[in-house]
Amino acid sequence: MSTMQWCRYRNDQLLAEDVPLAELAAEFGTPTYVYSKAAILAAYREFALAAEGRRALVCYALKANSNLAVIELLARAGAGFDIVSAGELARVLAAGGDAAKVVFSGVGKSEADIRAALAAGVRCFNVESEPELERINAIAGTTGQRARISLRINPDVDAGTHPYISTGLRENKFGIAHERALAAFELAASLPHLEVQGIDCHIGSQITEIAPFLAALDELLELAGRIEAAGISLSHLDLGGGLGINYQGEQPPSRRDLLAAIFARVAAHPLGRRYELMFEFGRAIVGNAGVLLTRIEYLKSTPVKDFAVVDAAMNDLMRPALYDAWHGVLPVLRRDSAQVIYDVVGPVCESGDWLARNRPLAVQAGDLLAIESAGAYGMTMSSNYNSRPRAAEVLVDGDRALLVRHRETLESLYALERRLPPEA
Ligand code: LLP
Numbered sequence: 001m002s003t004m005q006w007c008r009y010r011n012d013q014l015l016a017e018d019v020p021l022a023e024l025a026a027e028f029g030t031p032t033y034v035y036s037k038a039a040i041l042a043a044y045r046e047f048a049l050a051a052e053g054r055r056a057l058v059c060y061a062l063k064a065n066s067n068l069a070v071i072e073l074l075a076r077a078g079a080g081f082d083i084v085s086a087g088e089l090a091r092v093l094a095a096g097g098d099a100a101k102v103v104f105s106g107v108g109k110s111e112a113d114i115r116a117a118l119a120a121g122v123r124c125f126n127v128e129s130e131p132e133l134e135r136i137n138a139i140a141g142t143t144g145q146r147a148r149i150s151l152r153i154n155p156d157v158d159a160g161t162h163p164y165i166s167t168g169l170r171e172n173k174f175g176i177a178h179e180r181a182l183a184a185f186e187l188a189a190s191l192p193h194l195e196v197q198g199i200d201c202h203i204g205s206q207i208t209e210i211a212p213f214l215a216a217l218d219e220l221l222e223l224a225g226r227i228e229a230a231g232i233s234l235s236h237l238d239l240g241g242g243l244g245i246n247y248q249g250e251q252p253p254s255r256r257d258l259l260a261a262i263f264a265r266v267a268a269h270p271l272g273r274r275y276e277l278m279f280e281f282g283r284a285i286v287g288n289a290g291v292l293l294t295r296i297e298y299l300k301s302t303p304v305k306d307f308a309v310v311d312a313a314m315n316d317l318m319r320p321a322l323y324d325a326w327h328g329v330l331p332v333l334r335r336d337s338a339q340v341i342y343d344v345v346g347p348v349c350e351s352g353d354w355l356a357r358n359r360p361l362a363v364q365a366g367d368l369l370a371i372e373s374a375g376a377y378g379m380t381m382s383s384n385y386n387s388r389p390r391a392a393e394v395l396v397d398g399d400r401a402l403l404v405r406h407r408e409t410l411e412s413l414y415a416l417e418r419r420l421p422p423e424a
Contacts, residue, residue: 003288003328003372006036012334014370018399021293021332025368028392028403030295031312033379035065035404037073037397039289040375043255044077047281050259055276059103061241062088064282064376065290069395069404071095074285080123082241082280086116093120103238103278105152105202107173114139114147124148126200126238128175133188140193149188150198150238153181155219159204159212159242175201181223182230189232196232198278199224202240205283208252210261213239217262221269228271237266238278245287247373248326255284283376290375292317292391293332294355296367297347306342308361310369313346314353315385317371317378321352328372329355335362344369348386379405387413 006017014021016034024034047058059080062071066088071081072095080101081092092102099120104113107128114136117125127133127149140147154175176184181199188196203216220237227234239262244252253261259279266272294312301307319325329344339360346353355371363369382390389408394401 003039003291006039006289007291007330007370007372009334014330014332014334016291016396016401019396019401021291021370022368024394024396024401025293025295025332027401028394029407030293030368031310031316031391032293032407033290033374033391033393034293034370035067035070035286035290035375035393035395037395040070040073040286041077043285043289044074044079046255047259047279047285048078050256050263051277051279054263056263057101057276057278059101059278059280060285061105061280061282062091063380065286065378066091066380067393067395067404068095069393069402070286071097073395080278082282083122086110086113089113089116089120089122099123103150103200103280105200105280109135111135111139115143118143118145118147122148124150124197124236124238126150126152127188128152130176130184130187133184133191133194137191137193146193146195148195148197150196150200150236151176151181151184151188152200152202153178153220153223155201155203155216157203157212157215157219159207178219178223182226185227185232186230196234198234198236198238198275199227200238200240200278202280203242205242206244207242208244208250210253210258213242213258213262214265216240217265221266221272224275225271234275236276236278238280241280241282241284243281243284245283245373245376247328252284255281285376287376288373290373290378291330292355292371292374292378294369294371296363296365296369299342299363299365306340308342308344308363308369310344310346310355312355312371312391313348313386313388314350314355315348315383315388316346316391317355317374318381318383319377320355321350322381327356327374329359329361330370330372331361331363332368332370335364335367337362344371348388384408384413389413 084106393405
C-alpha cells in the first residue's frame with residue numbers, strides 16, 4: 001500500500017484509514033506519528049505470500065520502527081525479526097516475539113548484547129568480523145552453548161543509493177571482504193562453541209532495482225560453493241533488507257517481484273535449492289504505513305521565502321536534515337484558496353531543521369499537515385534535542401485509533417538526571 005491508499009481525502013478532510021486525522025490531533029495532540037495497521041500487515045503479507053511454499057523466513061528489521069504494537073502485529077503475522085542491540089531484543093521479547101526467529105545483526109555487538117542473545121536463544125548471530133567470532137565463541141563457552149552464526153560478506157555491490165545508507169561497498173565498515181571470507185569461515189568452523197549456519201549480506205537501503213539484489217545473491221552463492229567445497233556446510237542464505245519505497249515517484253520493484261526474482265535465481269543454481277532463504281526488510285514493511293501529523297504554528301514571510309513553521313522538527317523526523325530526504329506533505333483540510341510555496345520548518349534552532357522545501361500549499365496558521373512516508377526511520381531516529389518531548393504514536397485500525405506510545409512528558413526529559421548535592 002502506498003500512503004495514499006490508506007490516507008485519503010473524504011469531503012476535503014484527510015483520513016487515516018477511516019479516522020479523520022483532525023480527530024486524532026484533537027484527541028492526542030501534535031506532533032503525532034500515525035500508523036495504519038492494514039498497511040503494515042499488507043506489506044508484510046505480500047512478502048510472506050511470495051515466500052509461501054519456500055523454505056524462507058521474512059524478518060522485520062526493528063530499527064525501522066520498533067514500537068511494541070508494530071512488533072506485536074508482525075509477530076502475530078508470523079514474521080521473524082532482525083535486531084542490532086540488546087534493546088531491540090528486549091522489545092521483541094516484550095512484544096511477545098519468538099527469539100527462535102530472531103537474527104542478530106550489527107558490527108559492534110558488546111559482551112552484554114551477546115550474553116542477552118544467548119540467554120534468549122536467538123536463531124542466529126550475523127557476525128561481521130573475526131574478533132567478533134572469537135568473542136561469541138568465548139562467551140558461548142562460559143554458558144555451555146553453541147552459538148549459531150552466519151558471516152556477513154561485503155559483496156562490493158553498488159546499490160545505487162545515498163552514500164549514508166549504502167553498506168555493500170568495499171570502503172564501508174560492514175561485513176567481511178570477499179577475499180577473506182573463506183578464511184573467516186574456516187576460523188568459525190574451528191571454534192568449538194560456534195555452529196556455522198549461514199552466509200549473509202545487506203547491501204544498502206532504499207534500493208529501487210532488482211539487479212543489485214541478484215548480484216549480491218550470485219556472490220553469496222559463489223562463495224557458498226567454495227565454503228561447502230572446503231567441508232563447511234551451510235543451511236541458509238540471508239540477503240538482508242534494503243528494498244526501497246515510493247517517497248517521490250520512485251518506482252521500486254514490488255515486494256512480490258523482488259522475491260520471485262530471487263527465488264527463481266536460487267532455484268536455477270545447483271546449490272541454491274539446499275538453502276533456506278532469509279530476509280531483513282524494514283522500510284518496505286513500515287515506511288509507507290505511517291505519517292507524521294503536525295500543526296502549523298505560524299506562517300512567516302521573509303523577503304525571499306515563505307515558511308510554514310510547524311510543531312514537528314528535525315528531532316522528530318531527522319531524515320530531511322540528515323539525508324536531504326524528500327517526504328510528501330498533505331494538508332489535512334483541503335482548501336480551495338490559492339497555493340503559496342512554503343518551506344515547512346520546525347522550531348529547532350538550526351537551519352537544517354526543515355521537513356520539506358518549496359512545497360505549494362493552501363494553508364492557514366493552525367492547519368494540520370501530514371508528512372508522508374514517515375513510518376520507517378522516523379520515530380526510531382528521534383531525539384530530545386532542544387528538550388522537546390518525543391511525539392505520541394497512534395495505530396489506526398479501521399475506525400479505531402489506539403494510542404501505542406504516550407507523548408513524553410516534560411518531567412520525563414530529565415527524570416534520569418540529578419541535581420548537584422548541596423555541598424557541590
Ligand atoms: N539489515 C541490516 C543489517 C541493516 O543494516 C538494515 C538497515 C536493514 C536490514 C533494514 O534495511 P531496510 O530494509 O530498512 O532498507 N536511517 C536510514 C536507513 C538506514 C538503514 C540501515 N540499515 C534512512 O532513514 O533512510
